[in-house]
Amino acid sequence: MKKIILTGGGTAGHVTPNIALIPKLKELGYEIYYIGSKNGIERQLIEDLNIKYYPISSGKLRRYFHKDNFTDPFRVLKGVKQAASIIKKIKPDIVFSKGGFVTVPVIIASKLKKVPTIIHESDFTPGLANKIAMPFCSNVCVTFPETLDAIPKGKGVYTGPPIREEILKGNSELGYKEVGFSTSKPVVMIMGGSLGAVKINSHVRSILPSLLEEFNVIHLCGEGKVDQSLMEIDGYKQYPYVKEQLPHLFAITDVIVSRAGANSIYEFLALKKPNVLIPLSKAASRGDQILNANSFEKQGFSQVIYEEKLSDEVLLKKIKNVYDNRADYIEKMEKAKSALGLEKILELIEKKRR
Structure with a gap:
């Protein structure tokens, strides 16, 4: 063998x-x-x-x-x-x-x-x-x-x-069953990477009341970063990390907020999911995520928030803008070369x- x-x-x-x-x-x-x-x-x-x-x-x-x-x-x-x-x-x-x-x-x-x-x-x-x-x-x-x-x-x-094939095989019925959301609101998924992102988590939780007025929210917040005081809020579901259920959660997601690791953003492209990217700053990395994010924004797949400009107001505005213009983002993603x-x-x- x-x-x-x-x-x-x-x-x-x-x-x-x-x-x-x-x-x-x-x-x-x-x-x-x-x-x-x-x-x-x-x-x-x-x-x-x-x-x-x-x-x-x-x-x-x-x-x-x-x-x-x-x-x-x-x-x-x-x-x-x-x-x-x-x-x-x-x-x-x-x-x-x-x-x-x-x-x-x-x-x-x-x-x-x-x-x-x-x-x-x-x-x-x-x-x-x-x-x-x-x-x-x-x-x-x-x-x-x-x-x-x-x-x-x-x-x-x-x-x-190399895109995981199972990512493309999500079932929306199983996704809604997992999170317990109604279908009356669109879904925003927040991803801080497998290790979580403290700054993103903080801003998301700060704008959560405003977000929940229009969206249901799935929050992948990283190991040890689940906020127990927010466990019972309707329309908000926290996970430290998701494996088997992730394709089904993607299937019900309308907008993704994420870091800009190349593997992740190419999965968003394959799934045709409009997104807001918050790349790691040069102070915390070598700047590779900034280049990744800029490329995707230039091609019309994403909007970018640089970490030093991240605020509650900017994050909420970008999420709403991407959702409102989601058809334009999806159209560009569908035209992208595989x-x-x-x-x-x-x-x-x-x-x-x-």
Whole structure:
């Protein structure tokens, strides 16, 4: 049987594309293994799918000064040794990486063990982990064609994002049953990412009385960020994180408010869901989400609120504006060229495996 190791972690954005590949890889006859961090979100997500999971040591790689910068390289070296041992044991035909700091030791170990590796970069510009790993990989798949300019010559492949097929199969009846909403109001879904977004959560809860006058609200607020005092409010449903029910919740959603991770926004595009994007600021990131959001706004799929300009008034106004003009956004999304990269990535995996 063919064997593949998947790796990626830290946030759901570094895991969900791998999850999208798993059913198709099984159809192609692959035995699937996963290498991730010990305590990252990826562990539970992958183990829930009954995929053999191997945790390794990993250090966070930073562009700024931090005391752990002196010790994390040793954690990375430990991770390389652990990953090499796992690769020696499994003898995979290929390794596929979705990014995140845990992947660096895996990619380096794969190179040492002469196993071909493919990386997928979601954002406009490659993240630090992928930049470090690129010299050791065989190919780099990209979501945006512009990203090819930042990839070493001969390694870049434009595939688009691997969209989870189950996201497209939501059932509105099951969605309404899950949340208990009536169908008399449109639905706004708030997504702060798998780790939540404190600032977005705060503003949403501040404008909640006004929002609920016109909308029902689904709020994916992050682990540990559910507000117990708001549990019984009619038309407002909070979740720390949603897995199986997410396609059904998308099916009843009219407008989405979200961060601007590439995987998420391409799912909104595939679902034809108008959206308000609040990208992570440059103070909290390398600015990749700003580039993602600007691209989608320019194409007419989204409206953008920069985090430093986020206020109760602006957020409420943008949500209402996008809803009122939703037909225009949907029309532009329907005309967009498909960038679903699942099949292209699978073709490359089959071509590159040893």
